[in-house]
Amino acid sequence: MSHMPSLPADAVIADLNKFDQRSGTFAERLLFNNRLAITLICLLITLVLGYQALGLSLNAAYEKMIPTGHPYIANFLENRKQLAGMGNTLRIAVEAKEGSIFDADYLDTVRQLSDEVFLIPGVDRPYMKSLWAPAVRWTGVTEDGLDGGPVIPDDFDGSPQSLEQVRINVERSGEIGQLVAANYKSSIILVPLQEKIAETGERIDYHALSQRIEQLRAKYESDKVAIHVTGFAKVVGDLIDGLKQVLVFFAAAIAICTAVLFWYTRCLRSTLLVVLCSMVAVVWLLGLLPTLGYELDPYSVLVPFLVFAIGMSHGAQKMNGIMQDIGRGTHRLVAARYTFRRLFLAGMTALLADAVGFAVLMVIDIQVIQDLAITASMGVAVLIFTNLVLLPILLSYTGVSPAAAQRSLRDELQERDDRAHKKHPFWAFLDLFTRRPWATVAVALGLVLGGVGLAVSTQLKIGDTDPGAPELRPDSRYNRDNAFIVANYAASSDVYIVMVKTPQYACAHYSTLHTVDALERELQQLPGVETTSSLAGLAKTAN
Structure with missing residues (x-):
């Protein structure tokens, strides 16, 4: 195997003296002829955005999770004041174990x-x-006419007679299957949530709300009572609680990437620089989000992982180019500029392609997806500067260890010698597919797999195919609570509302009630419909 000995220091210095500082593109001259200024500017930006990142919040909004442009959703939002209790609602089921x-x-x-x-x-x-609740009432027909009142009367004292009266009131209230389970083993506290907190005008902090609910659960659960909670706010709260573990995974990802990169380069200083620049990109992204009025949600929280991984990939390419040039005896500054020339345009094109790919998600009319697209595109845009510009500049100062540079060059020469004498068995196997028989088999196999994939794709299901919240594990506390409520109540969290609009005061006219009654009968026959409720049905009960 051929071997290139390391050049003496005076030869490397001569290489730098012979280098024309005015060569290269305008961008290269602007950046590398002002390395110190660029480095200080990046340091200042990192400090400012790092401070801004401290104000980054992790939350979610109900309206961001739904397609607000869809006619059904637009109709719901337009009439949400008349539909209180529908939509963003918590259901707290209190179960009597005995x-x-x-x-x-x-x-x-x-x-x-x-x-x-x-x-x-x-x-x-x-x-x-x-x-x-005073609004939960019963209605009955007595010898004196219609009678009614709250399900739990004002004079309730817990005596057997009072409890029997509550039982009668529940049976006459029409709330069995709604607020009271059919087996009388549990009842629901229905908790509609506001779009914003009325007292402060701020959005609901779902993490704090979930923690408060968990505190109440711990306070009131006992060997006689169990608490089950479902609703959008609880799903988001549980997700945010789980996202704390993301920091552990992020630290593990940094450690694994650092170990793999060091194993490849055997150069600690350059490995740490690549990790540093990738982390700087993450800091810039997290600082830009609150600066521009964005926040992290349970979906976009994965973007920092993505940005870090892309940064490590591009950083390794820049470091490898500089390492090989230094191994050939090139000064570290010249090697950094050569690598910048070779890889900047290709790297920027790749990152821009990534950004455009993420930006395509903007066509989905769900704000949480659009925010994810914006966050990811911002992160990739930041990488253009931190990994394509800052990393080569920092490596032009530090260089790489001589042993790592020589090792990199020896590996390259070893590969050339191997190709000249005997190929690696894996590459020799792949070369077989350049011949007609093997290529024909590969193409035929590809067509067969394509046909199988097309056939299977016709059975692809879109949406939630399992009960409960798909973001959580099937055996999570929330999904077990959801299974309890679905099994014991006719009113699940999936409610389909048909609004019949009439002129003022005309909703109680006979013709309107007759039409609504006919529509309700049709809806009751639809597969999946458990129960219906309408003004026509209430009118029948009252009459």
Whole structure:
């Protein structure tokens, strides 16, 4: 195997003296002839954006998760004040492990829990419902005419007579299957949430809300009572709780990438520089988000991983080029400029292609996806400067270790000698596909696999195919709570609302009620419909 000995220091210095500092493109001269200024500017930007990153929030918004441009969703948002209790709502099911809900201790627990939930910021209090809510009423026909009142009367004292009266009121309330389970083993506290907290005008902090709910769960759960919670806010809160573990995975990713890169280069200083520049890109991205009015959500939180991985990939290419040039005896500054010339345009084209690919997600009319696209595109744009410009400049100062440079060059020469004498078995195998028989088999196999893929793709399902929240594990606490509520209540979180608009006061006209009643009968026959509720049905009950 041929070997290139390292050049003496005076030869390397001569190489630098012979280099024309005015050569290269305008961008190269601007950057490398002002290396110190560029480095200080990057340091200043890193400090400023690092400070800005401290104000980055991790949250989600209900409206960001839905396609607001869809006619159904637009109609819902337009009429959301008339649809209180639908949409962003928490359902807290209080289960009696022993006996039924008609127990003084159980009802007292529901009362205390309802009172505490009522005071949580962001709760739409006028529309909150539970057995203790005055708006939850019963209606009955007596010898004196129509009668009614709250399900739990004002004179309730927990006596057997009072409990029996509550049972009768529940049966006449029409809330069985809605607020009360059919087996009388549990009842629901329905908690509609506001778009913004009325007292402050700020958006709901779903992480804080989820933690508050968990505190109440821990306070009121016992060997007699179990608490089950479902709703968008709880899903997001659980996701944010789980995202704390992301930091552990991020640290593991940094350690693994650093170890792999060091194993390849055997140069600690250049490996740390590549990791540093990739981390600088992440810091810039996290600082730009709050500066531009963005925040991280449970979906875009994965973007920093992506930015770091892309930065490591491009950084390794720049470092490898500089390392090989230094191994040939080139001064580290000249090697950095040569590598910049060779790889800047190709690297920028690759990163711009990545940015455009992410930007295509903007066509999806869901804001959380659009925010993810913007965040990813910003991260890739930042890499153009941190890894294509800053990294070569820093390597022009530090260079690489002589041993690593010589090793890199020896590996390249070894590969050339191997190709000249005997190919590696793997490459020899791949060369077979350049011949007609092997190529024919490969093409035929590709066509067969393409046909199989096309056939299988016709069975592809879009949407949530499993019960519960697909973002969480099937055995997660939330999905177990969701399974309990679905099994015990006719009203799940999936509610289809048909709005019949009439002139003012005309909704109670006979012709309108007759039409609504006919529509309700049709809807009841649709597969998947568990129950329906309408003004026509209420009118029948009242009459």
